[in-house]
Amino acid sequence: MSSQQVSSMTPTASLASQVRTGDEIKKARFIGKLKQPRWVFWTLFKYMTLILASVAVLVPPFAVLLASFKTSKEYYTTSKVALPENFLNFDNYIKVFADGNLGLAFTNTGTILIISLFFTVVFGTQVAYVLSRFNFKGKKLVLLAYVIAMVVPAVTTQVATFEVIKALNLINHKGSVIMLYIGADVVMIYIFLQFMKGIPLELDEAAKIEGASYFLIYWKIVLPLLKPATATVIILRTIFIYNDFYFPLLYLPEKSQVTVSTALYKFTSVFGTEWTTISAGIIIILIPSIVVFLLLQKQIYAGVTNGAVKG
Amino acid sequence: MFNLTLKQQQRIIILAFLAIPLGLLFTFSYYPASQLFYMSVTDWDGYAPVKNLVGLDNYQYMVEEPDILGPLLNTLYYFVGAVIQLVLSLWFAVLVNTKLAGRNFFKTLLFIPFVLNAVAASMVFQIFYQVDGAFDNFLAALGLDAWIMPWLMDSDVVNWSLVGASVWRYLGFNLILFFGVLQSIPQDQYEAAKIEGAGEWDQFRYITLPSIKLIIGLQVLLAFVGSLSVFEIPMIITKGANGTKTFVMATLETAFNFNDFGLASAMAVLLLLIVVLFMILQKVLFGDKA
Secondary structure (H helix, E strand, O other): OHHHHHHHOOHHHHHHHOOOOHHHHHHHHHHHHHOOHHHHHHHHHHHHHHHHHHHHHHHHHHHHHHHHOOOHHHHHHOOOOOOOOOOOOOHHHHHHHHHOOHHHHHHHHHHHHHHHHHHHHHHHHHHHHHHHHOOOOOHHHHHHHHHHHHHOOHHHHHHHHHHHHHHOOOOOOHHHHHHHHHHOOOHHHHHHHHHHOOOOHHHHHHHHHOOOOHHHHHHHHHHHHOHHHHHHHHHHHHHHHHHOOHHHHHHOOOHHHOOHHHHHHOHHHHOOOOHHHHHHHHHHHHHHHHHHHHHHHHHHHHHHHHHHHHO | OOOOOHHHHHHHHHHHHHHHHHHHHHHHHHHHHHHHHHHOOEOOOOOOOOOOEOOOHHHHHHHHOHHHHHHHHHHHHHHHHHHHHHHHHHHHHHHHOOOOOOHHHHHHHHHHHHHOOHHHHHHHHHHHOOOOOHHHHHHHHOOOHHHOOOOOOOOOOHHHHHHHHHHHHHHHHHHHHHHHHHHOOOHHHHHHHHHOOOOHHHHHHHHHHHHOHHHHHHHHHHHHHHHHOOOHHHHHHOOOOOOOOOHHHHHHHHHHHOOOHHHHHHHHHHHHHHHHHHHHHHHHHHOOOO
């Protein structure tokens, strides 16, 4: 690095740069750097690693995409990384939608998703409002309860949670996973709480002077101002719920209650080794995630970082 | 409204807004967690109306039973994988944080696997790793026939194959956490260092590394907890065959297939204790005050 600095500062270069445009300076610097084998080597090395990683990320799903357009015979007789004969062969997609229970799976996951999101936002904003605006006996205890709950990984406690769900008669009922998505979800409360800190108390006070009740303040002032946090929570929970396999596997084993994840999981027993049909199913389930991600990239990065650091 | 005093109103709203969420928190977090400890000293089979106390039998059985310790040791594969994943993700985070051309493209691409459906992503690898599958064909196309292996059939290789799928899926998550912190380091620190003649390694060593110490601690903890709770990838790709069963899989199997909820609870308690212990250790080592 230090040598680069020196080379671009040589008298001739700096003199000449006075009459050059910004682009030309950049170009000149770049050519200067090209003359340094160490810089060239490192830059190439950096790109090499990035390209290798990109290939590693792309090849496995790409092979599945190729397989989804192949006939069964074609799949077994040609290379798995060769292009399909006909990119417009949608037979596998038609078959998997008809026989794979995917319509029902999307309906079930959609229902679970919408109800869970609604209550997560309602409860999350309400808890955050109360905890950040009022002082009351036991407030510290409530906060502590939420902190400690974060420590307990849900994956370990299901052996006992199962008993609770069974006692509530919620096995094979969407209410089971909905309650778990709402009730055991602590990180979201933190996202709302943190955001509440940024809403000035003066707004509450002003409304109070106008005679607004606390509920009205929550409903008319706090809730609308929490919109960005709500968006983050909705995005994070949508990804989590759409992708979750564990809860529906345990609590919704019945065929009529399949979610996107469990329907796909059952593919190997429905379609056996029809890998081309299975591939089409995988692609159908991957597409919504990829579209949502590409549309909401920035919010997703922010939400994931926030969620993990608080959690 | 309703001529209530503010004080009364406050009390009502606190109750109304907290009752259901707290009820859910206790029903689905605290009650099960406490039940775990109780069930772990009983012989409950999941159906019987009574739970007989058996003392520490379940714990003793757990320590002596190779069918349980094996899956616990499989955690180590994933932990090694997670450490490699951390190093790689830090490297890539540093790269996409520089002025490199195409940095956004690479960041997006490396992150995408993390938002994909767990079952779909795992099945991608189930197909990818097949004998004469896409991975083998891809290696052959590159002239690397010698590297071809029975990725899922050979018990010496299969756990590493699964770790590979796990790194594929979670690398982007670590990357984005590192990237967030790297972005918050003021650029002028680097500019000043450059003027002082510090090379890229020195800049990393003296500016970047101290700033990311906390996030490294957090990520090591997440990696450890994550390795202990691996479930989806082996459950979907191999169904636990060829010695790929993980501790969570073994716990669920003990409860739901062998109807031994007492033993399964003891296993869950062990997992819980290891996680808590590691969290305390992380707080001590990295001094995270949050």
